[in-house]
Amino acid sequence: MLSGIRHHGDTVLAALLSGAMTWARDSVAAVQAIGALAWRPSPQSAWQAEGGVSATAFSLIGGLRDANASAWLRARHQITSQFGTMAGASMGHTVRSEVGDHSNAFEVGAWAGTGALHLDLSFARMRTEDSLLLAASRVFARHRSGWLDVEDLVLTASWEHGPFEVTASGRKRSGLRGTDADQSAIFATASYAFTPRYSVVVGGGHQLADPLRGTPDVVIATALLRLSFAEVTTPPTPGREGEATIARLTDGSVMIVRVRAAAAARVEVAGSFSGWEGVPVTFKGDVWEAQVRVPPGRHRVAYRVDGGTWKAPANLARFKEFGGEVGLIVVP
Amino acid sequence: MSNFIRWTARLLGVAAIASAPQFVGAQEARLLAIRDDATRDFVRQFVEAARVRGTPTEPLVSRALEGVAFKADRKRIEQAMAALEKRLRRSRDLLGAKATADEVAAGADALAADVPAGMIQEMKKLAPQRQITVELGVLTELVAKGISPKVAAERIKELMARGATGAQLTELNAAVQQDVALGIKPVAALELRGRGVMSLLPPPASVNSAQRR
Numbered sequence: 001m002l003s004g005i006r007h008h009g010d011t012v013l014a015a016l017l018s019g020a021m022t023w024a025r026d027s028v029a030a031v032q033a034i035g036a037l038a039w040r041p042s043p044q045s046a047w048q049a050e051g052g053v054s055a056t057a058f059s060l061i062g063g064l065r066d067a068n069a070s071a072w073l074r075a076r077h078q079i080t081s082q083f084g085t086m087a088g089a090s091m092g093h094t095v096r097s098e099v100g101d102h103s104n105a106f107e108v109g110a111w112a113g114t115g116a117l118h119l120d121l122s123f124a125r126m127r128t129e130d131s132l133l134l135a136a137s138r139v140f141a142r143h144r145s146g147w148l149d150v151e152d153l154v155l156t157a158s159w160e161h162g163p164f165e166v167t168a169s170g171r172k173r174s175g176l177r178g179t180d181a182d183q184s185a186i187f188a189t190a191s192y193a194f195t196p197r198y199s200v201v202v203g204g205g206h207q208l209a210d211p212l213r214g215t216p217d218v219v220i221a222t223a224l225l226r227l228s229f230a231e232v233t234t235p236p237t238p239g240r241e242g243e244a245t246i247a248r249l250t251d252g253s254v255m256i257v258r259v260r261a262a263a264a265a266r267v268e269v270a271g272s273f274s275g276w277e278g279v280p281v282t283f284k285g286d287v288w289e290a291q292v293r294v295p296p297g298r299h300r301v302a303y304r305v306d307g308g309t310w311k312a313p314a315n316l317a318r319f320k321e322f323g324g325e326v327g328l329i330v331v332p
Numbered sequence: 333m334s335n336f337i338r339w340t341a342r343l344l345g346v347a348a349i350a351s352a353p354q355f356v357g358a359q360e361a362r363l364l365a366i367r368d369d370a371t372r373d374f375v376r377q378f379v380e381a382a383r384v385r386g387t388p389t390e391p392l393v394s395r396a397l398e399g400v401a402f403k404a405d406r407k408r409i410e411q412a413m414a415a416l417e418k419r420l421r422r423s424r425d426l427l428g429a430k431a432t433a434d435e436v437a438a439g440a441d442a443l444a445a446d447v448p449a450g451m452i453q454e455m456k457k458l459a460p461q462r463q464i465t466v467e468l469g470v471l472t473e474l475v476a477k478g479i480s481p482k483v484a485a486e487r488i489k490e491l492m493a494r495g496a497t498g499a500q501l502t503e504l505n506a507a508v509q510q511d512v513a514l515g516i517k518p519v520a521a522l523e524l525r526g527r528g529v530m531s532l533l534p535p536p537a538s539v540n541s542a543q544r545r
Contacts, residue, residue, distance in 0.1 A: 317476030330469030
């Protein structure tokens with residue numbers, strides 16, 4: 001699998017292109033291409049729109065007779081820094097042995113995040129003509145209406161601790177309008193970033209059939225090496241009130257500053273990169289945050305709250321000077 | 333061809349002469365941020381004297397401005413600049429005449445973090461034809477986190493010898509930072525993360541052959 005993501009203009013627009021080739025033991029092979037876009041009116045906007053299309057060719061050996069195309073659209077709204085909602089719709093069309101089946105779905109959901117834990121709950125209703133796919137996964141219609149209706153309740157939890165990230169997802173599927181379905185599945189992945197650029201991801205579990213994308217009910221195990229060419233590093237949220245943390249992007253041009261100071265009226269960061277002129281930091285929900293462009297080289301950096309004493313960010317090496325402390329960062 | 337070289341050299345010479353006053357002018361403009369006249373005059377004279385001695389002046393100006401931002405008095409700024417200039421000169425001696433201003437400043441930072449002079453020289457010997465600003469910066473950060481200079485320098489030299497890039501060393505440093513924040517001892521974090529970076533590098537034989545090529 002190969003994929004790439006591109007951010008444009010302060011993360012207002014992001015595009016993802018992905019291609020994958022799958023080879024299964026029963027000689028079923030697939031080639032898939034995915035394109036997706038995410039857009040928000042401004043970096044501070046609470047609204048975000050996402051959309052994407054995918055195209056898949058199955059049974060390559062059989063001469064590309066089977067294929068699927070799908071599209072989806074979703075809107076997200078961030079209500080607070082720790083809670084948000086989403087709604088979306090998707091549709092897919094699968095051709096198998098020259099017979100086409102249409103599927104569509106809509107979903108609503110909410111997410112909540114606190115510290116290292118992130119929870120996502122969504123509810124989706126799906127209607128599909130793909131009776132062959134669902135029958136293979138033991139979902140049947142009690143009458144010959146041509147459509148099968150199911151609803152999915154999905155709970156996803158992810159937990160991040162330093163270089164470790166674990167995600168588990170549980171799905172409960174029930175039948176509607178004469179469709180017999182009572183299924184559940186759990187899938188989990190774990191990743192370990194052994195450098196900010198390279199990480200290993202392993203996963204496994206049960207995934208229910210997806211008529212929108214034409215994928216069957218499977219029990220799978222995966223392992224992959226993930227390589228990021230220019231990944232965006234988010235600094236850890238400062239632990240204590242008045243503390244700051246700094247991270248830099250691995251492409252070397254921007255550093256991200258985060259300061260926890262709920263009651264502050266003004267926060268600044270300064271350093272050799274700014275001639276020790278204060279650069280204002282903006283309040284974003286629960287932390288103060290700024291992205292500062294820095295040239296390659298070594299830089300001494302400090303921050304201050306409400307015009308107080310300059311301090312070194314907590315996660316940097318510190319040097320004492322002039323009765324205070326500065327941190328040191330190196331930009332390649 | 334010889335005419336081309338001659339004209340290019342002249343052009344570069346003119347460009348260097350034309351840009352020097354601009355650089356000095358830019359530094360002078362920055363010195364205006366020092367509101368106290370006596371301190372500003374001292375800094376200006378100190379920087380000019382350092383320039384004559386061939387010491388990089390940008391770190392000195394930056395340190396003076398840092399002192400002003402920290403509301404340090406003139407005496408303290410004088411002391412800090414004098415100490416920094418001493419380290420800059422020592423660093424230049426260790427890194428050689430071809431070292432860039434940024435590299436010399438990184439060496440001075442390393443000396444301030446109590447990295448032994450011999451280790452800085454050894455690192456430069458591993459990469460005599462290129463800048464080692466990032467390598468020295470990462471070494472300084474690791475030492476400032478509490479890792480002994482010997483252990484940190486040995487690990488960085490090992491990675492340099494295997495062809496680790498500046499970006500890889502910076503990532504190593506960021507990963508160690510992350511681990512230390514989680515409560516892992518700095519030495520253990522460096523050992524663990526260092527092995528991770530090492531596993532991504534080509535074996536020593538191919539580095540040697542690549543360097544020979």
